[in-house]
Amino acid sequence: MTSKLEERLADGYMQRYSGNPIITPADITPSAPGMEVVGAFNAAATRFRDEILLLLRVAERPITTDPDSVAFPLIEEKDGRSVLRRVEVRRTDPDVDASDPRAVVYKGCTYLSSISHLRLARSHDGYHFTIDPKPTILPSGLYERYGIEDPRISQIGDTYWITYTSVSELGITVSAITTQDWVNFQRRGVCLPPENKDVAIIPGILEAAASTGVGSSAHRYAMLHRPYTQSLGSTPDIWLAYSPDLVHWGEHYHVAGVRPRQWDSVRIGAGAPPLLTPDGWLELYHGANETNTYCLGLLLLDRTEPHRVLARSKEPFLAPSAPYEKSGFFGNVVFSCGWVAQDDGRIFLYYGAADESTAVAETSLAEAFAHLGLS
């Protein structure tokens, strides 16, 4: 272990960038007049040519000038196009409850107070980003009427698979879009039934078909996912599914559960798509406890049967402590959808801070394995 690494380990196995947050809502041009950006966070990350791309979740809400009213957005289909509709209600209306900043309850139905789309930001150094002035991917269709959220990117060959959360009154589920050039995008439909989110496709081709005993394809893919389940004592845990073609998924396994009385006691979910190491797939995940504090942890998954967990963080790999993580739209949250490994083993770990801004920390494979007690 180098002395530089030892120094870093004292800082929790990573170094937050001194210029954090690197992207805030004020940096984003709204998608339409009358809207204000309230979040630029939970970005997917990848390399494309000589740049690092972030695909940001941009959350917007209708501007209200009247402090006694609250507005919420909806997407409607009109003549085959997605149109944003604004619904404004009085806060004093007995049918309205706007006490949670994330949602408006109106006449017994819950609506999200903001609506999210996905937008690209580009950087040469990993710290300074130029943000596209317009949305890259807008919500569209029945399954996205309340928006699209929390993307992850996995590169498979020359195709980038973007998985994201689709939100509508039909439930919360996961859809996929592919691109090769970041200009043209192809919708791949709904991947999993509701309720599900936090999907990260394992970006390697697995040759594990024989060892799992089911399926017939020699080249297979896997995804981590997080079904929302609460019957019979079940909890929101991380599961994994296999696929021959990245569109159809089966052979579901329970991978890792919540841990009572620990920092990941209430719900967990996959973060960035895992990185392949000689010892297995290194996965970043988030966990929340009873006070809704979101931290990040690590899982090491088997190389050929990634539903098998080889190691797991005891303590958080990253916990909210900086001011931009402790307070914001929804405070005490660090939540990652993307990290980028450099050839030299350094890792840029991008994460959403307080459901509002985007931050970056630098870590490395060596630090990650040290955190897992495996170095």
Add this chain to the structure above:
Amino acid sequence: MTSKLEERLADGYMQRYSGNPIITPADITPSAPGMEVVGAFNAAATRFRDEILLLLRVAERPITTDPDSVAFPLIEEKDGRSVLRRVEVRRTDPDVDASDPRAVVYKGCTYLSSISHLRLARSHDGYHFTIDPKPTILPSGLYERYGIEDPRISQIGDTYWITYTSVSELGITVSAITTQDWVNFQRRGVCLPPENKDVAIIPGILEAAASTGVGSSAHRYAMLHRPYTQSLGSTPDIWLAYSPDLVHWGEHYHVAGVRPRQWDSVRIGAGAPPLLTPDGWLELYHGANETNTYCLGLLLLDRTEPHRVLARSKEPFLAPSAPYEKSGFFGNVVFSCGWVAQDDGRIFLYYGAADESTAVAETSLAEAFAHLGLS
């Protein structure tokens, strides 16, 4: 319309068999000493050689001689074998709530009061069945610790695909088993993430790949399924997924929702696998209302894009009215997992009555289409 059909339509488009119920718990040999059978219901149905097979859900609970105590069963793995464990608790224990006959709440956790396995019954005439003395398929492994329930059978080529509900503390989900001879069975793993149930595979090969715009296989399959979802106003509705291989599923569509203030207002789910007709796939489904009354209805689905609904029952196709449907383990329930069409258009509709017994009614394609207002 023949006068015989007119006569039948007066009886609600079907005729209950006068010998109903055809199978009751008393007809079943328990799977182990110390267990009593409390349900023989919700059977899958198919033809095999010159017989009609029913694959019954057999529910058992531990016998308790002490009226002050209640026992519940669990499956445990021991030396690679599934072993039934019995847990007995005092009804007066403040940590125990046994007020619902279907579940025991103990120390804040909910356990099913009975555990189900699957068992074959065989008939030459469709009315009189010989029941196997031993279980055909027992719960096994992590995902089935609380039992396996409500099977459906779809014949694809010479292989019978059995989908069923797997219940454990990891959640409620759907698994598949295949057989060709009803002697040897192959487990096909968990098909869908929790929470899901009521899976019926559409037993035809679809040539609709091109028209849905996703997927690349020319020969495709579909399944109806019922995710349990309640966020943001979503309800337990019927969805559909496509597959190239019957193991991996994707391209999920919302098919049909609950209907407020009607007989199917709270939850719906697919019943028997659909029958192919010249006008589309005829599907039997169940719907429950606020009082937990379960009725059966019909859906007509597009032949090549079965996620499109062409017609739907206004009134129930079958509603609980006979004494064995009105009262039993859980009264006011008719629930079907299987029907068998004869070459002459007659249909044997098998159904669970009051979560306890198995009954049969006779109907026909002509009556079903008349019920849908399409004749």
